[in-house]
Amino acid sequence: MLYDKAGMTTLVADLRQFHSDLVAIAGDGTSKVDTSSDLGQAVERLKKAWSDPNSGAENGALEAVVAAKGDWDNAYADKCLSTLDAVAHAVESALSNALAADAKVGNSFM
Template identity: 85%
Template sequence: MLYDKAGMTTLVADLRQFHKDLVAVAGDGTSAIDTSSDLGQACERLKQAWSNPASGAENGALEAVVAAKSHWDNAYADKCLSTLDAVASAVESALNNALAADSKVGQSFA
């Protein structure tokens, strides 16, 4: 069978790394404000800047940012991260299936 084992292995590793990089920058999309991500930290800074330090009351602009981020998180987690993970898993599965098939064919000629 003709396939590029090294290329497919690299592709899987790259896809997994892209997933990790996206999560580091924008979170995993499962929490409203994930302060472990760059985007979550930015939202947290906005919250601190746009809240009344005495009362803790938040202003309407912050509520709009949190609502927009929540909407974006849902689409991002559902479409981007899950699709990227599914593609990486499919490539990895295809590679494993090809290697298993090659092994069985090789054993039949031994």
């Protein structure tokens, strides 16, 4: 059977790394403001900049940013991260199935 085991293995590793990189930059999409990610930290900096230092009251612009970030997180987690994970899983499964089929065919000649 013609397939590129090394290429498929590299593809899976790359997809997993892309997933990790996206989570580091934008969070995992499960919390309203994930301060462990770069994007979450940016929202926190906006919160500090756009809040009254005396009362802590937030202005309307910040509320809009947090709402937009929440909408983005939902779409990002549902579509981007889950799709990337599903593709990596599908490639892993395809490689595993191909190796199993090769082994069965190889064993039939013994």
